[in-house]
Amino acid sequence: MNPSTPPPPSTPDPRPPMNRPPLDLTVHTEKIVHGGQALARDDRFVVFVDDALPNETVRARIYKKKKKFAFGRAIEVLDASPDRIEPDCPWAGDCGGCSYRHVTYNAQLRFKKDVLIEALYGIDGAQDLVSDVVPAEAINDYRNKMVFSFGTTHDGDLVLGLHRRGSFIHILPADVCKLQSEASREIVRRVTALAKEMGIPAFHEIKKTPGLRTLTIREARGTGQRLVELLSTSADDDLAARLVADLDDLADTISFALCTNRHGPPRPEQRAILKGTGTIEEILNGRRFRIDPDTFFQSNTAQAERLFSRVNALATRHGRPATALDLFAGTGPIALHLAAIAERVIGVESFPPSVKAARENLALNAIENVDLIAADVNKALPPGIPDHVDLVVVDPPRPGLSPEAITWINRLTPETIVYVSCNPATLARDLKRFLEGPYAIEAVEPFDLFPNTYHVESLTLLRRTSTPVSTD
Ligand SMILES: C[S@@+](CC[C@H](N)C(=O)[O-])C[C@H]1O[C@@H](n2cnc3c(N)ncnc32)[C@H](O)[C@@H]1O
Incomplete structure (x- = not known):
């Protein structure tokens, strides 16, 4: 302790x-x-x-x-x-951030592989194809994004940190949290001290009394740039000015966001940029990405580089694709990687700020063979996609793919599908549907993107087993 x-x-x-x-x-x-x-x-x-x-x-x-x-x-x-092992964090076992602080790293990797194998139970031969988990070099100080919540202790003290496991109201202080860098911990300490000094309370989740809600810290590992955003129920010019003064040496861009809706999860409705451009720049395998407070970006930069390199390697195992789809494209990291191996790439993403960011990232990297479509993958085939593509990469959020998405992907008869998954259960469900396609699994490769937590990321390579029969 x-x-x-x-x-x-x-x-x-x-x-x-x-x-x-x-x-x-x-x-x-x-x-x-x-x-x-x-x-x-x-x-x-x-x-x-x-x-x-x-x-x-x-x-x-x-x-x-x-x-x-x-x-x-x-x-x-x-x-x-x-x-x-003896946990190296005073909050181990209580904090919702880590679940494996009491486990050796080798055992964590073994458990993640076992969980994936277990999820694939009932899919012929799949369990034997699961490789060992690709380990992370850094098991601490690896996250490039942390969102901390403000809370109040029973003594009335303000606290800034992560939710106690299973609780939406109890917050544990994050000044010692090892998932982030020391600079990020220092930002937490300074913002906590500032709020206490100025007597600004935390928003109360039950009483709904006004106050501070969250602190987002994003840290680009490739450039060292840092973004800080404070989210509050009300504007406060004095606090904003002090925030800039107190974090000047630690943050390249600082914003103050407002969330007046007191019900539901905290979401910025308006934002004032107090310092910098409101974005920072990350580098992944030599490609540049502009990152803002809202859009999804893989939270472990070093492991994301390995994951995306491997996507390209699996995608070209049987030759280079002419046309490739990147579904659930986010801000475009997979599309930007596929641009190097395919003649033409089409990314599909539904969150408008991510589509905009992806287009900016294409321009930033002078990539001209990628188009972005703003559409919901889980509904019908988005307009603008050709009748046949050679490769489909999917990277859905935890709920996985809808049956409709699997149907229209199948109709495009891609020779190769690479499924990037963050949820073994929905991966297994979706693989069963693809195997009716007809597809066969060639490889299942787990990656440890989240050391000290139970989360399992994986790549699955699917290969079409027969030539499609025309239904015309
Ligand atoms: C796991 S992230 C992957 C993003 C990107 N491939 C990356 O690695 O950064 C999933 C992405 O899917 C998007 N998304 C979620 N539901 C979607 C849907 N129904 N249609 C299209 N995109 C969706 C999210 O906005 C998010 O950007």
Whole structure:
């Protein structure tokens, strides 16, 4: 435990808020499941245990119980796994940011591979094709984006950090958070000190009283540039001026955003740029990308470079594609990579600011063989796509692809499909649909983009197995 940051009594564990005495069970765990919990079986139900590892005997305190399964948290480890280590963060086990601080890195990689293999159960031969997880070189200080929330302790102190696991109101201080750089931690410290000094409260999620909501820090690893945005329920010129003064040496661009809607997740409605251009520039495999506070950008720059290089390698395994589609294109990193191997690339993205940013990124890199279409991939075939393409790369968010999207992708009869997935469950569901296509899986390659968390990113290479039959 870090002596400089004792756990404040004001952020009590919300679990279990029970009137009855807590239910504690001694269980032996079997395996890790997606979500990072260890699965154990009691006579009555299956228990998913936070902070436990496979093959451990733990006393688990149940915090949620259904008829056939329950969720618990390891409160005592009676027989520990050799994969268990002493966590290097005072908030390990409580914070929603990391789930594997108590696990050796080798075991984290093993668990991620196991989770992917498990998800592919029932897909003929797929499980044998899963490679070892491509490890990250840096398991700390790797995130290029952090969004911290403001909260209030029970003592009334302002706190800035990450949500306690499973809680939308309890915030744990992020001044020691190892997922970010030291510069980012220093920004957190200075903004916390500034808000306290000026007596500015945090927005209260239940009472809906006005105040500060979030602090976004984006840090381009290729250029070292930093973007800071403070989101509040109300404008404050004095705070804005102090923010610029206090962060001048640490931030290349600073903005102050307003969110007057007090219900639902915090979203900027208006933005004042206080310093710089409102964007920073990142470099991925020599390509330049303009990054703003809102648009999606892979949060681990070093691993994203490896992932995108590998997309190109898999995409050209059977020759170079003439026409390639990049679906869920975001700000265009995959399209910009595919531009080097395909004659023509079409990116499809639905979020207008990302489409705009992608077009700017194409211009920034003087790339002329990529077009961007603003459309919803999960609906019908967007206009402007030819009847046949050679390659389709999909990189959907966690819900994966709609059945409609799989149908129209299939109709384009691409020889190769590369599926970039951040969710093994929806990947498995979508692969089953593609295999009816007819496609066969050639490779499944997990990448560790999120060390110390349970998240599993992967690339799957699909190859068309027969020539399409004309239905005309
Ligand atoms: C996981 S991100 C990938 C972005 C990009 N490939 C990258 O690596 O930076 C998913 C992207 O899909 C976009 N998106 C989500 N739903 C979509 C939909 N139905 N149609 C098109 N794009 C969508 C999001 O705005 C986001 O940019």
